[in-house]
Amino acid sequence: MTPDQPEPLQQIEQALRTPYWHHADFWINAAIGAAGAIIGAVGLYYAIKAFRAARAAQRAAMDAKTAADQAGRFMTMQTVAIELMGISQRLNNLDQKIRFREARFLLDEVTGKIHRFTAPFLNNPELAPSITRIHETLISTKNALSGVIPSPGEEEVEGQTYNAIQGETATLNLYVNDLLGLLEVKSHQQLAI
Amino acid sequence: MSPTELAAIKPYIDRITAETRTEQLIWTKINPTTFTWKKTTQGNLEAQLSIQKTSIQTVALQGNPPRPVTQTIDNYIFQAIEFPAASIRVNINTQLDPEARPLLKELFDAISVGADREAINFLKRIFPD
Secondary structure (H helix, E strand, O other), X not given: XXXXXXXXXXXXXXXXXXXXXXXXXXXXXXXXXXXXXXXXXXXXXXXXXHHHHHHHHHHHHXXXXXXXXXXXXXXXXXXXXXXXXXXXXXXXXXXXXXXXXXHHHHHHHHHHHHHHXXXXXXXXXXXXXXXXXXXXXXXXXXXXXXXOOOOOOOOOOOOHHHHHHHHHHHHHHHHHHHHHHHHHHXXXXXXXX | OOHHHHHHHHHHHHHHHHHHHOOOXXXXXXXXXXXXXXXXXXXEEEEEEEEEEEEXXXXXXXXXXXXXEXXXXXXXXXEEEEOOOOEEEEEEEOOOOHHHHHHHHXXXXXXXXXXXXXXXXXHHHHOOO
């Protein structure tokens, strides 16, 4: 600093010569910046932690849904297997003296139940062929029964209805038992998971 | 049914078939696949013959991997019932006695032709030329 300089310039020069860290402003800004960085880092940490927790929760929810679906399928298979056993027993005990009217009721009931119980598995590639065979045999049984629709005023001959449908019902029973076996295998596979 | 029994019954079935063809026996269609013929003596039902045609499905495993394949076979059931006891005196089921199938098929075809002829005669009666 030269003595002949005006005082304001001297003050500016003085200010420029002083190191910046000697200024309070610097430290205030540095402190604010550091605090911001710390807050940002903490925020990022908690954001990552929250993201991981959400992802774990999502995985847990999906696992729970899968488990629930598998349990639901298992229960459905078990229920269907029990119902198919009942149908199989009814087909097995076909009365030789069955009349047309009784046979028609039986076939309607069995057809309705089989369609209801097999509907959830129609898209299952392992079960679909067996289900298709059952449905086809139901149609041929219906056709066989149509062959003994009594003519008006005519008496039924004993055994005619049984003779007409016993072959088809035996085949139907066979295919129902095939499906029953497949469902049992799949149920055991579900249990093993 | 033993071959001896079948041989003993065959002449009667042949006679029934022949008398059906000559319209001496008129059968009644009691449903689309069953016909009956009734013999009455002094107004009382003495005997009834019935013949029924059914289709039997057989299932066999074929191919590799094995898959169930169904085949349909025509089956005939012939019964002779004695009244008033309604006891079955003759019962031939071609599912059990396949050797009787040609015999009963011939009878069933003869009855069917007769039934068709009767239906046409009926139409001719109600729509005369």
